[in-house]
């Protein structure tokens with residue numbers, strides 16, 4: 413189709429443009445001055461924290477900063493853009509207090525990396541790991557200050573390995589973050605012919621199974637440790653196709669043969685931010701908090717009903733309830749992963765938790781933290 417010929421700019425328009433850009437330059441210089449003022453204040457906060465021996469990162473404070481700005485945003489900036497902008501600003505301020513080391517499932521280009529950078533901003537020390545187990549190990553050993561692990565996906569449900577490790581390690585959750593997960597079919601060639609195998613993380617294969625069954629019914633599904641690892645392999649072998657992010661396509665120089673092939677258009681993954689309890693105090697109440705628990709009950713009639721009674725009595729909402737086998741020698745016993753709305757510093761939540769603890773054979777608080785601020 414022929415392009416509509418554009419009018420050439422008039423001298424008046426050119427003059428107006430130059431004037432507006434001069435104003436933008438002046439605003440940018442003012443912003444830079446203010447950002448440096450902010451950074452100096454954060455450094456001063458860092459000095460006090462050092463004297464107190466307390467940690468730099470305060471997820472509840474950062475959540476409150478973002479919520480406050482969103483509530484007072486006069487526009488025209490859209491509210492959704494406030495969180496990513498301020499996460500970067502706070503990341504740069506935090507880095508002046510101390511470097512933050514963040515472990516996640518790598519290599520470069522994974523959704524875990526994207527979630528980590530989205531949450532902590534880009535002024536961090538990246539610690540990519542080869543498995544979810546390694547993220548837990550590295551964080552437990554103190555080689556990273558925080559670990560970021562996928563907990564659940566809106567299509568596929570809980571990430572079994574994360575749930576099992578949350579139960580058995582002392583790390584606790586200090587924050588959550590979620591990510592829109594858009595999977596693409598990536599390949600060296602830009603077509604669907606002669607694909608022998610699709611290589612991806614088992615979660616990604618599962619999230620795209622409808623599309624794969626329709627378009628590549630005969631290709632083998634080959635699970636690998638991460639989608640980025642799949643992309644790396646596909647970059648070396650034209651018979652392979654990977655399922656991975658836009659970022660991975662540029663990282664490994666692959667064509668996006670088919671974009672957005674996930675079966676659910678609103679596919680999201682929720683990640684937990686973990687740390688060692690002795691290093692980091694549990695976040696204080698922010699007003700919009702989640703408390704995650706894992707419990708088990710004795711196998712007797714009405715046990716599950718008894719679990720929810722304290723929540724109903726004290727008006728505490730349960731936002732998630734998920735079971736995992738307890739691996740108790742084929743006894744059909746379960747651990748229940750429960751998310752509650754609220755913080756134990758709130759009296760009604762504390763009362764509900766106490767009564768809940770009394771009716772459980774096993775009870776562990778995995779963490780209490782501010783809800784995700786998009």
Ligand SMILES: C=C(O[C@@H]1C=C(C(=O)O)C=C[C@H]1O)C(=O)O
Pocket residue numbers: 453454457458468469470471473474477501502503505506509
């Ligand atoms: C400056 C602080 O330290 C960090 C940086 C923050 C910021 O830049 O606003 C907020 C919370 C902390 O993660 C603070 O605790 O206030």
